[in-house]
Amino acid sequence: MYNILLVEDERWVRTAVKRTIERTELPFQVAGECQNGLEALDWLRDRDVDLVLADIRMPVMDGLTFLSQLRERECMVSVVLVSGHDDFKYIQQGLRLGVFDYLLKPVEVEEMKGCLVKWMENVGSQKPAKPEVKDAQELSPVELVLELIAERLPGEITLTDAAAAVHLNPSYLSQLFKQRMNQTFVDYVLHARMNEAERLLTHTSLRVSEIADRLGYADVAYFSNTFKRLKHYTPSEYRKRLTGIG
Structure with missing residues (x-):
C-alpha cells in the first residue's frame, strides 16, 4: 500500500479527495492531512510518504512555495499539485520545481486514477510499496x-x-x-x-x-x-x- 500526504486547507475538500482516492480501488491510502504547506513541511520532518497531493492556493504557505522549500531540503518525494484554476503559469512553475503531475478541481475518479496509475508506472514500480496488505x-x-x-x-x-x-x-x-x-x-x-x-x-x-x-x-x-x-x-x-x- 502506498502512502499519500494530503495538503489542503478546506476540510470538506480533503474528505472529498480521500473518497475519490478510495474509489480508484488502487493501492493508495491517505496517511496524513495538513492544512497548509508549512504544516506539511513540519509533518514531513520525521515521516515518510510516497506521494504528496497539495493544493496550490492555501493560507500561510501555498503549494508552490511548499514545493520549492521541499526541493531546497533535497526531499524528492513526488508531488501532485491540485488547483481550481486552469492557469498554465502554475503548471510551468510547478514543472520547473519538479512537480510530478497537475490536477484541476474537482478531481474526478478517472482523472485521479490516471494520475495514480501513471505514478505507479513511472515511480512506484521503482520502489517497494509500504507494508503490504497482500x-x-x-x-x-x-x-x-x-x-x-x-x-x-x-x-x-x-x-x-x-x-x-x-x-x-x-x-x-x-x-x-x-x-x-x-x-x-x-x-x-x-x-x-x-x-x-x-x-x-x-x-x-x-x-x-x-x-x-x-x-x-x-x-x-x-x-x-x-x-x-x-x-x-x-x-x-x-x-x-x-x-x-x-
Whole structure:
C-alpha cells in the first residue's frame, strides 16, 4: 500500500479527495492531512510518504512555495499539485520545481486514477510499496496484469501475453479486466503508453521521433495522431503549450 500526504486547507475538500482516492480501488491510502504547506513541511520532518497531493492556493504557505522549500531540503518525494484554476503559469512553475503531475478541481475518479496509475508506472514500480496488505500470491489476476503492464512499459504487451502470465483464458481475462478497470485491456495499455509519452514530452528533451521509437511506434505520424486523439494536442503542440520546448 502506498502512502499519500494530503495538503489542503478546506476540510470538506480533503474528505472529498480521500473518497475519490478510495474509489480508484488502487493501492493508495491517505496517511496524513495538513492544512497548509508549512504544516506539511513540519509533518514531513520525521515521516515518510510516497506521494504528496497539495493544493496550490492555501493560507500561510501555498503549494508552490511548499514545493520549492521541499526541493531546497533535497526531499524528492513526488508531488501532485491540485488547483481550481486552469492557469498554465502554475503548471510551468510547478514543472520547473519538479512537480510530478497537475490536477484541476474537482478531481474526478478517472482523472485521479490516471494520475495514480501513471505514478505507479513511472515511480512506484521503482520502489517497494509500504507494508503490504497482500503478498504477491494474494494479488488478483487483474492486479498481477497491472504490475506486468507497468514492468513491460514502454514495450508492447498483448492480451494473450497477459492471459498466459496469469494462467487464464484471454477472453475471460478481458471480461475481468473491463469489469475491474472500467475500460478494456487494449485501451488501458494505450493510455499507459500515451501517459508515458506525456511524461517524456514534459520531463525530457527527446525529439518526438525518439519518443515514438522508445514507445515502439515505427510510424511517427501514427504516434502523433494517436497522442492527439487521447490528449487533444499533437506531441509538438503539447510540449510547446506546457514547456515552450519546440
